Amino acid sequence: MFTRADQLLIERTEDTFPLHALEFHWDEFEPHLECFDVLQKEVAEFDLEDIDFAVSKKRVCVGFWEGDKYVPCPKQTPVDRFGQCAECAGESFIPFQDCIFEPRCDGEICDLDFCRREHVLYVAFYDTRMKIGMSSARRVDRRLIEQGADAYSVIDTFATRKKARDSEKDISSRLRIPQSHRQETLIRSLSRPVDERGIEGRFDALKITLGEAYGIKPEPLKWLKGYPIDLPLREIPRLEESWGSHRGELVGIKGRWLVFESDGLKALSLADLPSRFLTRAIT
Numbered sequence: 001m002f003t004r005a006d007q008l009l010i011e012r013t014e015d016t017f018p019l020h021a022l023e024f025h026w027d028e029f030e031p032h033l034e035c036f037d038v039l040q041k042e043v044a045e046f047d048l049e050d051i052d053f054a055v056s057k058k059r060v061c062v063g064f065w066e067g068d069k070y071v072p073c074p075k076q077t078p079v080d081r082f083g084q085c086a087e088c089a090g091e092s093f094i095p096f097q098d099c100i101f102e103p104r105c106d107g108e109i110c111d112l113d114f115c116r117r118e119h120v121l122y123v124a125f126y127d128t129r130m131k132i133g134m135s136s137a138r139r140v141d142r143r144l145i146e147q148g149a150d151a152y153s154v155i156d157t158f159a160t161r162k163k164a165r166d167s168e169k170d171i172s173s174r175l176r177i178p179q180s181h182r183q184e185t186l187i188r189s190l191s192r193p194v195d196e197r198g199i200e201g202r203f204d205a206l207k208i209t210l211g212e213a214y215g216i217k218p219e220p221l222k223w224l225k226g227y228p229i230d231l232p233l234r235e236i237p238r239l240e241e242s243w244g245s246h247r248g249e250l251v252g253i254k255g256r257w258l259v260f261e262s263d264g265l266k267a268l269s270l271a272d273l274p275s276r277f278l279t280r281a282i283t
Contacts, residue, residue: 029226148255
């Protein structure tokens, strides 16, 4: 398997990278990447406009928060699918991480507020591509901005996370609405104008179907138009592997994708950076 020269260098030096990426999130339409500076022992924001940095291959648990105090993972546990190890997740969030995707109960087993919290079911549009999903009611806007949606509608509300997930799977199966799309598929849409009339037409048809099949009355479409990027792009960006060196001029950010100019347009998944280590200007 081919390994780039910059990746070979990173594998030799990544243990010296000083910034441990903790979280990528949006505040309204402002993106933020928070890192822990292992030398200064403080949390700091990473400048996403300065695209001249390297990202490690290795991934280490992001630790947890005790109130306003950040606590690094005591065991510096390697991670893969999740950014936290089971021990740190149990300290700060959820003891059974698989429940993030497949809740086991309505809160009666784990006794967690998160599982008993009100959740909503939504339909999101990426141009005219549609997907169904669920979210805590208190953060649905942020979740859809994180995902780079162009518009969405809350179609139902549930008392618990598991009830929302069960309904999501049922509607997805019966109406053949996907629960996800490949990154490469969604990135291609960045080079085309958003077909707002097409989205409205698909949504109008969906409202009729949901009403007839489930008696559901979706909320009006909410448009998400504040991303810091000028669209459509002149070409389809090439999706970059996360670990490696990245250098270029910022074009903009939408959802998880940072798009930059570097011998053509490239896209980097910022959502894949937490748990990895970063450094500036490696050559």
